[in-house]
Amino acid sequence: MRVLLIGSGAREHVIAETFKKNKDVELYSFMKSKNPGIASLSKDILIGSYSDLGGITNFAKQNNIDFAFIGPEDPLNEGVVDELQENGISAVGPTKLMARLETSKSFTRELVEKYKIGGNPKFKVFTKEYIDEIKEFLNEIEGIVVKPDGLTGGKGVKVQGDHFNTKEEALTYCREVLESHASVIVEEKLDGEEFSLQCLTDGKTVIAPPPAQDHKRAYDDDKGQNTGGMGSYSCANHLLPFLKKEHIDKALEITKKTADAIYKETGLYYNGVMYGGFILTKDGVKLLEYNARFGDPEAMNVLPLLKTDFASICQAIIVQELNRIKVVFEKKATVCKYVVPEGYPDAPIKNEKVLVEGNGKAKVYYASVDEKEDGLYMTGSRAIAFLGVGDNLEEAEKIAEEAACSVKGRIFHRKDIGTKALIEKRVKHVGSF
Ligand SMILES: Nc1ncnc2c1ncn2[C@@H]1O[C@H](COP(=O)(O)OP(=O)(O)O)[C@@H](O)[C@H]1O
Numbered sequence: 001m002r003v004l005l006i007g008s009g010a011r012e013h014v015i016a017e018t019f020k021k022n023k024d025v026e027l028y029s030f031m032k033s034k035n036p037g038i039a040s041l042s043k044d045i046l047i048g049s050y051s052d053l054g055g056i057t058n059f060a061k062q063n064n065i066d067f068a069f070i071g072p073e074d075p076l077n078e079g080v081v082d083e084l085q086e087n088g089i090s091a092v093g094p095t096k097l098m099a100r101l102e103t104s105k106s107f108t109r110e111l112v113e114k115y116k117i118g119g120n121p122k123f124k125v126f127t128k129e130y131i132d133e134i135k136e137f138l139n140e141i142e143g144i145v146v147k148p149d150g151l152t153g154g155k156g157v158k159v160q161g162d163h164f165n166t167k168e169e170a171l172t173y174c175r176e177v178l179e180s181h182a183s184v185i186v187e188e189k190l191d192g193e194e195f196s197l198q199c200l201t202d203g204k205t206v207i208a209p210p211p212a213q214d215h216k217r218a219y220d221d222d223k224g225q226n227t228g229g230m231g232s233y234s235c236a237n238h239l240l241p242f243l244k245k246e247h248i249d250k251a252l253e254i255t256k257k258t259a260d261a262i263y264k265e266t267g268l269y270y271n272g273v274m275y276g277g278f279i280l281t282k283d284g285v286k287l288l289e290y291n292a293r294f295g296d297p298e299a300m301n302v303l304p305l306l307k308t309d310f311a312s313i314c315q316a317i318i319v320q321e322l323n324r325i326k327v328v329f330e331k332k333a334t335v336c337k338y339v340v341p342e343g344y345p346d347a348p349i350k351n352e353k354v355l356v357e358g359n360g361k362a363k364v365y366y367a368s369v370d371e372k373e374d375g376l377y378m379t380g381s382r383a384i385a386f387l388g389v390g391d392n393l394e395e396a397e398k399i400a401e402e403a404a405c406s407v408k409g410r411i412f413h414r415k416d417i418g419t420k421a422l423i424e425k426r427v428k429h430v431g432s433f
């Protein structure tokens with residue numbers, strides 16, 4: 001079986017590893033920059049731009065690809081799935097229109113509202129013509145969150161108390177957003193604990209893997225800037241310490257109803273990953289957003305636990321027979337920790353050498369590193385992810401922490417991810433509602 005994998009981060013490294021558990025899979029990888037981990041698992045690679053849809057399609061055709069799997073959101077937004085399909089190549093991942101689930105936060109909020117799915121906070125979408133009405137709405141909500149309606153690489157959402165304080169500042173940011181985006185979403189700020197449920201779907205059947213919790217802030221104890229994600233964990237019982245089964249059931253129910261709503265709205269079945277970013281609040285589970293692909297780091301929490309052949313799952317998604325596959329995840333705990341360059345995320349050092357020893361126990365996934373003749377160099381973003389897998393969180397955390405500590409160079413990582421102290425804080429937060 002010949003699979004085209006698009007993407008070059010640690011998320012795609014773990015996707016590649018997951019495909020390669022099946023010896024019959026040959027991987028062909030299209031990357032933005034060369035990931036040494038993905039390259040070593042691939043039969044052939046091509047480096048290029050995600051907007052070069054012709055180049056991607058030619059690479060697929062030359063290698064007689066059976067199907068493509070798309071890792072990141074950018075190629076989805078470029079319409080790579082549409083282009084592949086027009087050339088007779090199947091893909092796991094939504095078309096440009098369907099990827100609006102991620103690329104347009106107004107599309108998703110309005111869909112969830114229209115089909116009475118539940119889980120939305122109070123929200124309103126504004127275009128430039130209605131800028132004067134924003135002020136009114138700001139008076140109707142308790143705390144304020146402002147979201148640009150489009151991809152911003154995780155850097156567009158601003159939350160009152162974190163990024164701004166007053167209503168005037170919120171309004172100023174709304175105006176700024178409307179300079180570069182067609183619309184802006186203003187919504188009520190929710191208080192709670194966030195979790196990710198990265199469902200797989202063929203549009204009819206929705207399958208939930210274990211939930212995971214990411215850590216966006218750069219430093220220990222959730223201090224510092226927001227980042228792409230410094231690490232994440234998942235638990236052996238496939239819940240999280242602050243989540244009950246009913247909460248996961250609710251998140252899955254919202255996702256199933258959303259998949260149905262997409263079909264009703266467009267007449268088309270969504271195909272690929274529906275990653276729900278949820279938050280458990282005093283009023284239950286609420287939806288923050290959907291992403292149209294796996295999370296990075298959260299892909300590393302779930303894919304290594306997959307016991308079912310991933311290529312078979314993908315093929316079932318393509319022929320819309322996911323209902324026939326029993327998808328099983330191991331009952332293990334996982335902790336993922338990213339090692340990042342000094343100065344990340346604002347002013348990361350670049351072209352600095354990094355020495356990875358590992359501890360022989362943690363899984364190692366490469367992200368922003370460049371392999372030169374004399375070793376690995378960091379290129380400025382999150383560099384290397386380490387994953388500990390164990391019977392419980394304590395064991396998994398120890399493995400990941402030890403491995404992260406073994407890295408030599410001008411780097412740092414969060415020591416607190418997956419530790420008892422931080423988990424207790426999360427549980428206490430939910431208990432205080
Ligand atoms: N309504 C909300 N209330 C409180 N915090 C929110 C809300 N919406 C988003 N956030 C915070 O902002 C982060 C980013 O928002 P999200 O909708 O996930 O957009 P993106 O991931 O595209 O930046 C979330 O992880 C969450 O911490």
Ligand SMILES: [Mg+2]
Nearest residue numbers: 154277288289
């Ligand atoms: Mg998010």
